[in-house]
Amino acid sequence: MSKIVSSIKKELRAKGAAEIIASERRFFKEPIKSHGVRSAEVAAIGRKHFREVKNLGKKEIFALCEELLRSGYNDEAWIACEWSYNLRKDYVPADFKIFERWIEEYIDNWAKCDTFCNHTMGAFLVEFPACVKNLKTVWARSKNCWLRRASAVSLIIPAKRGQFLPDIFDIADILLEDEEDMVQKGYGWLLKVASAAHQKAVFDYVMQNKKRMPRTALRYAIEKMPVNLKKQVMKK
Numbered sequence: 001m002s003k004i005v006s007s008i009k010k011e012l013r014a015k016g017a018a019e020i021i022a023s024e025r026r027f028f029k030e031p032i033k034s035h036g037v038r039s040a041e042v043a044a045i046g047r048k049h050f051r052e053v054k055n056l057g058k059k060e061i062f063a064l065c066e067e068l069l070r071s072g073y074n075d076e077a078w079i080a081c082e083w084s085y086n087l088r089k090d091y092v093p094a095d096f097k098i099f100e101r102w103i104e105e106y107i108d109n110w111a112k113c114d115t116f117c118n119h120t121m122g123a124f125l126v127e128f129p130a131c132v133k134n135l136k137t138v139w140a141r142s143k144n145c146w147l148r149r150a151s152a153v154s155l156i157i158p159a160k161r162g163q164f165l166p167d168i169f170d171i172a173d174i175l176l177e178d179e180e181d182m183v184q185k186g187y188g189w190l191l192k193v194a195s196a197a198h199q200k201a202v203f204d205y206v207m208q209n210k211k212r213m214p215r216t217a218l219r220y221a222i223e224k225m226p227v228n229l230k231k232q233v234m235k236k
Helices: 003-015 019-023 039-055 058-070 074-086 095-106 110-127 131-135 145-153 155-159 165-177 181-195 199-209 216-223 227-234
Strands: none
Touching: 003 039, 003 145, 039 058, 039 074, 039 216, 058 095, 058 131, 074 110, 074 165, 095 110, 095 131, 095 145, 095 165, 110 145, 110 155, 110 181, 131 145, 131 165, 131 227, 145 165, 145 181, 165 199, 181 199, 181 216, 199 216, 199 227, 216 227
């Protein structure tokens, strides 16, 4: 274990609290590993130690990120996600395969998935939009439910800017009848965010597909729509 990761682990253990671990576990169906450190303190620890490593090369920092992810602890994953996002100006297309492997090997709950995908993946896809095709051809069709969720939530931040609407609908089409509720919530969330800039297009999409959409995805998708549109969608 590298000295820097060892130091981070030591600080997290020192600041952890059993009551925070118990509180966090209420938000997950699956078992989680957590040191029980408040998010603001985790962020502060991450920022402090990033100052120590920021002059290393991207390859070395990515290796540290992977070491943190490999531990399985949520708190350590938050720091890895922040560090990888800090390097967004240095991304190259080949990094896609690294990020894909991280999701496949280390992402095991919705919080890790959303933190990594909203920031690192979102920034990457804005810079290299050609890679969005991989979300449709590989991720959304994967047996790994977190990769399927990632295919949707990686576009959350671009969707807020009105970007990638055709791709968003393509991904929603693939995930439309997915049986995993975390995937349903993921693409429903994506449609909801996209509706801010493209309300009519998203409304029309939902109306066209509402008989096939699981109720969870449907309710997420229309959450921010006006009451009159919600009523139309919910009519049998």
